[in-house]
Amino acid sequence: xxxxxxxxxxxxxxxxxxxxxxxxxxxxxxxxxxxxxxxxxxxxxxxxxxxxxxxxxxxxxxxxxxxxxxxxxxxxxxxxxxxxxxxxxxxxxxxxxxxxxxxxxxxxxxxxxxxxxxxxxxxxxxxxxxxxxxxxxxxxxxxxxxxxxxxxxxxxxxxxxxxxxxxxxxxxxxxxxxxxxxxxxxxxxxxxxxxxxxxxxxxxxxxxxxxxxxxxxxxxxxxxxxxxxxxxxxxxxxxxxxxxxxxxxxxxxxxxxxxxxxxx
Amino acid sequence: xxxxxxxxxxxxxxxxxxxxxxxxxxxxxxxxxxxxxxxxxxxxxxxxxxxxxxxxxxxxxxxxxxxxxxxxxxxxxxxxxxxxxxxxxxxxxxxxxxxxxxxxxxxxxxxxxxxxxxxxxxxxxxxxxxxxxxxxxxxxxxxxxxxxxxxxxxxxxxxxxxxxxxxxxxxxxxxxxxxxxxxxxxxxxxxxxxxxxxxxxxxxxxxxxxxxxxxxxxxxxxxxxxxxxxxxxxxxxxxxxxxxxxxxxxxxxxxxxxxxxxxxxxxxxxxxxxxxxxxxxxxxxxxxxxxxxxxxxxxxxxxxxxxxxxxxxxxxxxxxxxxxxxxxxxx
Numbered sequence: 048x049x050x051x052x053x054x055x056x057x058x059x060x061x062x063x064x065x066x067x068x069x070x071x072x073x074x075x076x077x078x079x080x081x082x083x084x085x086x087x088x089x090x091x092x093x094x095x096x097x098x099x100x101x102x103x104x105x106x107x108x109x110x111x112x113x114x115x116x117x118x119x120x121x122x123x124x125x126x127x128x129x130x131x132x133x134x135x136x137x138x139x140x141x142x143x144x145x146x147x148x149x150x151x152x153x154x155x156x157x158x159x160x161x162x163x164x165x166x167x168x169x170x171x172x173x174x175x176x177x178x179x180x181x182x183x184x185x186x187x188x189x190x191x192x193x194x195x196x197x198x199x200x201x202x203x204x205x206x207x208x209x210x211x212x213x214x215x216x217x218x219x220x221x222x223x224x225x226x227x228x229x230x231x232x233x234x235x236x237x238x239x240x241x242x243x244x245x246x247x248x249x250x251x252x253x254x255x256x257x258x259x260x261x262x263x264x265x266x267x268x269x270x271x272x273x274x275x276x277x278x279x280x281x282x283x284x285x286x287x288x289x290x291x292x293x294x295x296x297x298x299x300x301x302x303x304x305x306x307x308x309x310x311x
Numbered sequence: 312x313x314x315x316x317x318x319x320x321x322x323x324x325x326x327x328x329x330x331x332x333x334x335x336x337x338x339x340x341x342x343x344x345x346x347x348x349x350x351x352x353x354x355x356x357x358x359x360x361x362x363x364x365x366x367x368x369x370x371x372x373x374x375x376x377x378x379x380x381x382x383x384x385x386x387x388x389x390x391x392x393x394x395x396x397x398x399x400x401x402x403x404x405x406x407x408x409x410x411x412x413x414x415x416x417x418x419x420x421x422x423x424x425x426x427x428x429x430x431x432x433x434x435x436x437x438x439x440x441x442x443x444x445x446x447x448x449x450x451x452x453x454x455x456x457x458x459x460x461x462x463x464x465x466x467x468x469x470x471x472x473x474x475x476x477x478x479x480x481x482x483x484x485x486x487x488x489x490x491x492x493x494x495x496x497x498x499x500x501x502x503x504x505x506x507x508x509x510x511x512x513x514x515x516x517x518x519x520x521x522x523x524x525x526x527x528x529x530x531x532x533x534x535x536x537x538x539x540x541x542x543x544x545x546x547x548x549x550x551x552x553x554x555x556x557x558x559x560x561x562x563x564x565x566x567x568x569x570x571x572x573x574x575x576x577x578x579x580x581x582x583x584x585x586x587x588x589x590x591x592x593x594x595x596x597x598x599x600x601x602x603x604x605x606x607x608x609x610x611x612x613x614x615x616x617x618x619x620x621x622x623x624x625x626x627x628x629x630x631x632x633x634x635x636x637x638x639x640x641x642x
Contacts, residue, residue: 059437070425141421
């Protein structure tokens, strides 16, 4: 009964947000195109033969980066910016007095945007494989499903991290500047610019203790068929979600006490 | 006996604000050391509201009316004191409490800008656990009451302010709340739209016995909807009681323009003991206390040859304006 109600709320939220996102289909196509950093990185790596130093073939490297592109497409999060704007403009107020945490709205917005983005991401990948037919591969169904789960977990981790940062709005009003600080380790340690395996061993041992390699590197390696510890990676993703969720709940409950309903 | 649905005791609210001196020196000083001070915006207020009452909160800009509403609906946390709304502590925002209330802010919107209002209505319906059939029924009923129809299917961004406000109301009332908090609901609306909205609120109150707490700078909203007003001055309550009592207290006399048949009658009336404001030929304006209006008019009509007479009510805005600048009205 309760799960039915929750499902109905979430499905309606998704439907409405999807309709809303379709209004922005051109923007979403542009956002999808703007996520092609992994292809630039692939070019840099292969042109400079950097992959030789880490014993990854050209084909496997190009598969890694195309997977990194896909994982990035479906795990990109911007909740901190939306929440900051809504909080500063007082738009959060009507949502706060509804029997649904406002973050569910943002969550549905992200999922709806991912669904809208999907065909554009496929088109980009299609063109990539036209020009790089040797990189084309078909992952087995089990790996594909695990990769989808892992990508979704990566999205959840990023959503929780940004939601925690977004809640800092209740104290500082400008939480996005803190997110920008986090963007640097996310960019370098997540595997977006380089597979984590390319880092020196002592750095790697530290990186794997942070949530960053589980955002892109792990799901991309999993999907591309590179050697990776599947159970270890998935466990770490779940562990980070279990650590971050109570933290989010705590910061949310303390933060709303500080809410001043500015701009309304 | 009608029960209290809102009970507020010794409520206070303070905000920390930082101040900055003007100019470059002030900016640099502000960068290194922020001067923060606590500003008490609500000071030790207490009041009760009964179920089904429509209460208007009056006060100048910054007096604290909106802050009171925000605390009553659980949007902001009180610094001191207690609030009980429908048996709940608002700030805990329990699901059953939230299903009982709504907040409408004239200058804020909850409708999804790029979609037709109907999408937001169904979304709200599912948030409040209404099934599709029930939601459809309520949308139909409320849209008839609000006199909106095809606007439901036009993207919000293309609606006029009045149509948007009606849609906002529908979205906010789809769960049929018992308590409505309305902050400047007619802000920016034209005269007809304001009148329609007032008519709708009266009807809603009559049909559902909902309690309505309202702030507005349009006196017509207050006079046509509220029997009781709470005047807020610098965060404290300066008057809490019936609106007509307040008006009588603030304007204890009425001006009556009397047109006599002849100038002779006007002269006789001038010397008959009434307080005369002015006299021009056969027209004379006198001031009569509210409590003796009937008897005085009887005397005048029986003893003088009167052609016509006009009772002038003082402009309500002017009267209420006095409340906004005065600290205490002990009635």
